[in-house]
Every structure is written in structure tokens, then in C-alpha cells.
Amino acid sequence: MNATWKPTKNQQTKQRRKRRFFLIVATLFVVGWVGYYIYSPPPPETVTVVKPTVFEKPTERLKHDAVLSASLPVRGQTSKHVLQRTIASGDNLSAIFAGVEISQTVMLQIVAADESLLALDILRPGNTLTFTLDEETRQLTKMELFIDPAHQVIYQRIDDRNFEYREIILPGTWKYQLLDSDIDGSFYQSAIFSGLSDREVGNITYLFKNKVNFNRDIRAGDRFQVVRNLQLIDGKLTGQSHIEAVRIFSRKHHYSAFLFEDGNYYDEKGKSLARAFQRYPFKGRYRITSPFNLARRHPITKRISPHKGVDFGMSVGTPIYSTGDGVVTRVKNHPYAGKYIEIQHEGRYLTRYMHLSRITVKRGEKVKRGERIALSGNTGRSTGPHLHYEIHIKGRAVNPITAKIPLAVSVPKGKFKAFKQRVAELELLLEKSQFDLIGS
Numbered sequence: 001m002n003a004t005w006k007p008t009k010n011q012q013t014k015q016r017r018k019r020r021f022f023l024i025v026a027t028l029f030v031v032g033w034v035g036y037y038i039y040s041p042p043p044p045e046t047v048t049v050v051k052p053t054v055f056e057k058p059t060e061r062l063k064h065d066a067v068l069s070a071s072l073p074v075r076g077q078t079s080k081h082v083l084q085r086t087i088a089s090g091d092n093l094s095a096i097f098a099g100v101e102i103s104q105t106v107m108l109q110i111v112a113a114d115e116s117l118l119a120l121d122i123l124r125p126g127n128t129l130t131f132t133l134d135e136e137t138r139q140l141t142k143m144e145l146f147i148d149p150a151h152q153v154i155y156q157r158i159d160d161r162n163f164e165y166r167e168i169i170l171p172g173t174w175k176y177q178l179l180d181s182d183i184d185g186s187f188y189q190s191a192i193f194s195g196l197s198d199r200e201v202g203n204i205t206y207l208f209k210n211k212v213n214f215n216r217d218i219r220a221g222d223r224f225q226v227v228r229n230l231q232l233i234d235g236k237l238t239g240q241s242h243i244e245a246v247r248i249f250s251r252k253h254h255y256s257a258f259l260f261e262d263g264n265y266y267d268e269k270g271k272s273l274a275r276a277f278q279r280y281p282f283k284g285r286y287r288i289t290s291p292f293n294l295a296r297r298h299p300i301t302k303r304i305s306p307h308k309g310v311d312f313g314m315s316v317g318t319p320i321y322s323t324g325d326g327v328v329t330r331v332k333n334h335p336y337a338g339k340y341i342e343i344q345h346e347g348r349y350l351t352r353y354m355h356l357s358r359i360t361v362k363r364g365e366k367v368k369r370g371e372r373i374a375l376s377g378n379t380g381r382s383t384g385p386h387l388h389y390e391i392h393i394k395g396r397a398v399n400p401i402t403a404k405i406p407l408a409v410s411v412p413k414g415k416f417k418a419f420k421q422r423v424a425e426l427e428l429l430l431e432k433s434q435f436d437l438i439g440s
């Protein structure tokens, strides 16, 4: 017979029971597992959970040739306990710390100390990092960031888990330099050829953007003059410079710009070339939850830690606007400052916006005063949803609520005499024939 086998009734019941038993066990297992997942306490927060995404460059570059070679430029004492790294393009902090075999935990302790300065977020080729280790424990005791001969930052260990920074800014001596050139080809090419940097040429064209169309109005045979002020330490240029005066002579018009003591550029009549700022980077009013205070105790670590901006309490997602025209110089995600933006404005102004939830501009992008750049948030080390807003004038953080920012369009009346005097001094320099590095 070819009949197919059929289970008896008894066998069927047994199988059903078996299946039911298995189903119950599996259900209990799944329910228990999900429950554990939902109700188990989150792991304790430690600094090591922070992803090192802040450092956006590739990590592969740095080699393990850690110990300082004698040929490197050496500042201060060096030994096998002192390691030095010169930053090359593409380097990032994570890879450099790995290269000198210092843990990412220690790196994050230093990044925490750097929260209010953010000097380590921008490492430029040629900067150096010097690591000093304890001779016995090999623990990092000090790290020095050498930016230029006039600017260094020292991160010093203060206990097992914390570092403190000290910024060294030397005034140096400043010398004037005159660049005077006929235009041959484009303004850009001629300006670069005369010795101006890319950034400086960009600043000049931006300064005159409402007055001069550099493609149409400027031609071969026109002329420009620039008085630049350069910083020196021990007779060597530090790389720090700023433009004091510009004159452009085209066939039809003369254009000029003079830097005044308030950090703004004006034409010879005292009319501002920079567009005015707005005081606040948002619409409406928000409560100040933490004021600008250079001697503040940090709300979380309780240590003295300067608060270089103002905190405004606001719900996550509040639109944030640039307070002035400028160029976005940083779009970063910092473990403590959170998602943040830095904007370089004409004149000598810089603004920063921190703890954002969403950033809607890119690095290098030009923005206008009042342009939306981000949504506020609660990212980084933050005690609640707020915006941290900073203004820097000539490299120093100032109180955004009281800072003298250009809200007006011309030199204030009471300052006009001083402005005229400054213009006369600069014009005297411009009238000189070629000169280089004369006292200022």
C-alpha cells in the first residue's frame, strides 16, 4: 500500500501541546528580554562615550615616529619625556594623541579644558603640540599648543581628571608695510602678486563690495595701495597682520578704507564700510540664563572657567540668525560646545553660536546680517536648551550685551576729530614711496 502516514488523534494532541509549550517559553523569553532592555538603567556617562567625530579629518596620516628627533625645532627643554608634533595638513587631534600613545580619555580631558577657548578645534599646518610626561608614571602633565611666536596655549594637569589652560598672547611689535601696485590682469591676481594673502584680498573685495565691481570697474592700468600692519616677535614675523588702509584708483573714481580704533573700516568721509550688526542672533526676547563672566565657576565642574559668551534660555529649534555680514569659518561638533558655528565678519569681529541642534550653513559660505544660520539646541555639555552666543573683537571675547559693535553707519560725532587725525596719519604713509616695516 502506498497510503501516506497519518498521525493518530493521540499523537496530534501531543504535538499541539508540544508546540504550545514551545510558544509560551519563546514568548516569555522575548518579553523578558525586551523588558530588560527597556527598564535596565542606562550605562553611567563617562567622557569616553563621546565620539571623536569632532575631528573631522582622516585619521590615517600620523605615523608612530613619536619620540622627538633632534632635528625638530625645539622650544624649551626636551627629553624622552617631552614629545613634539608639528601639525601637517590632514592631521587631527585623535590621531596625534594615538601617535604619542596618550589615551583618548586624556585627550578628552584636554578638550574639556579647551571648551571656552576652542583653540584645539582648529589645528593649522605648522602649529606644534608639545607633550610633557611625568618621568615615572608617563602620565601627561602638560601640553603646549604653539600657534605662532606671539600665541601659545598651555594645558596643565591640575588633578587626575582635569586640565586647565593658560593662554599666552604676546603683544610683540607692529610694523607698517606699504604695498603699492598697478593692476595688471585682474585685481585678485595683482593683489596676490603684491604679497597680500588670499584672506586679505577677500577682505578687501568684501569691504568695497557695495561700491566697486572688481570685474567691471577695475582694469589693467588702475592702481591700488595697501598699508598693512605686521606683528614681529624677536625680529621675526609671526604671521599676524591686519590692513590699516586701502586706496584704489580707477579711471573714474578713488575709493578708500581706513581702519579706526573701534575695529571698523570707514571711507575718508567717516562713512562705515561695514554694514551694521544686530545686537541679538534671534527674534523676540529670551531670558539670560548665564551672563558673560570671565571669572565664572562652571555649573557642572564647579571650577573657575570663564564664560566667554551669554546664554539665552530657549526651546530647542528656535531659529538663530547671523548678527552681521560675514563668512562662516567653522562648522563643528564639539563634545562640550556641541554643534557650533563661527562667523568672521569684516573689520575685526567674530561671532560664535553654540549648543545648536541643526546648522543650515556650510563652512566658507557667505552670510548676511539677519540670515538664518541654525536652530538652537542642547548639544554638547549643556544644562538645558539654550543658545551660547559670543562676540570677539580683535581676538578677545567681549560681553555681547554691552560690546561696542557697529550699530551705526558712520563714525560717532564725538570721535570724528580723532578719526580725521588717524586718516591724516595713514594718508601720510600712503604718500610715501615704497617702504617696508617701519615702526607703528
Ligand SMILES: [Zn+2]
Residues within 6 Å of the ligand: 290, 307, 309, 310, 311, 387, 388, 389
Ligand atoms: Zn554658555
